[in-house]
Amino acid sequence: MNLILLGPPGAGKGTQAKKLVVSTSMPQISTGDMLRAGVAAGTDLGKQAKEHMDAGRLVPDEVVIGLVEERLAQADCKEGFMLDGFPRTVHQAEILEKMLDGMGRQIDNVLLLDVDDEELVKRITGRRTCGKCGAIYHLVFSPPPSDDTCSCGSIGLVQRADDNEVTVRERLTAYHDQTSPLIDFYGNRGVLRKVSGTGKKADEVFEQSKKVLGLG
Numbered sequence: 699m700n701l702i703l704l705g706p707p708g709a710g711k712g713t714q715a716k717k718l719v720v721s722t723s724m725p726q727i728s729t730g731d732m733l734r735a736g737v738a739a740g741t742d743l744g745k746q747a748k749e750h751m752d753a754g755r756l757v758p759d760e761v762v763i764g765l766v767e768e769r770l771a772q773a774d775c776k777e778g779f780m781l782d783g784f785p786r787t788v789h790q791a792e793i794l795e796k797m798l799d800g801m802g803r804q805i806d807n808v809l810l811l812d813v814d815d816e817e818l819v820k821r822i823t824g825r826r827t828c829g830k831c832g833a834i835y836h837l838v839f840s841p842p843p844s845d846d847t848c849s850c851g852s853i854g855l856v857q858r859a860d861d862n863e864v865t866v867r868e869r870l871t872a873y874h875d876q877t878s879p880l881i882d883f884y885g886n887r888g889v890l891r892k893v894s895g896t897g898k899k900a901d902e903v904f905e906q907s908k909k910v911l912g913l914g
């Protein structure tokens with residue numbers, strides 16, 4: 699299956715992707731993770747992305763599209779993939795369509811995770827992640843074994859630079875203005891599957907997601 703995870707910041711795309719990786723073996727392709735790795739390594743791409751990410755704005759299309767094209771050409775994507783955080787504009791979606799066309803492939807499903815804005819702000823400001831294994835926690839909704847320790851044993855959970863309330867609200871504005879038109883874009887192509895996540899635990903969202911995707 700070639701799958702896109704669509705939804706606002708904090709909707710649970712990363713959380714659901716990690717569960718889907720375990721149950722389907724599809725690779726997760728997170729543009730946010732790739733960009734953060736570039737920022738941490740101080741690459742040219744990371745330098746171009748950083749100021750946009752810190753301000754809660756989308757990174758320019760030309761920076762992101764090349765990354766995705768390179769990643770989709772890798773061997774582990776041949777049997778299917780899960781795009782997390784891409785596309786984020788109609789322009790990106792059109793480019794992706796052309797890219798996949800050239801490979802004789804297409805998007806089979808777009809899973810839209812829909813969550814109210816105020817719940818998103820609470821989720822994001824309480825998020826902590828493990829720098830070693832990538833596990834995602836929430837201090838209240840999905841707490842780590844201790845405030846600073848991951849279940850993999852790594853000490854020092856981190857809070858993302860863009861996970862403060864001011865930047866989150868900018869990211870939500872970017873989502874509503876630039877990304878939400880993709881709901882109609884993929885709705886018109888008949889591949890959109892929606893799951894409402896407001897007030898639901900991650901496991902419940904996962905069960906509903908599997909169902910709408912025909913995964914059991």
Ligand code: AP5
Pocket residue numbers: 705706707708709710711712713714729730731733750751754755756757758759762782783784785786790821822824825826834835836837839840860869895898899900901903
């Ligand atoms: P990116 O890293 O993609 O961030 P995002 O889309 O803003 O999404 P998040 O990672 O914040 O949230 P999520 O939906 O994955 O939620 P999670 O599962 O972690 O992008 C960051 C930046 O990179 C962008 O702002 C942009 O600048 C740039 N960028 C990336 N891709 C780009 C592109 N294509 N074009 C241009 N720019 C791009 O969950 C969040 C929290 O909630 C966690 O603490 C989790 O434990 C908790 N949680 C999850 N599910 C539940 C639940 N059901 N109930 C309660 N809590 C829950």
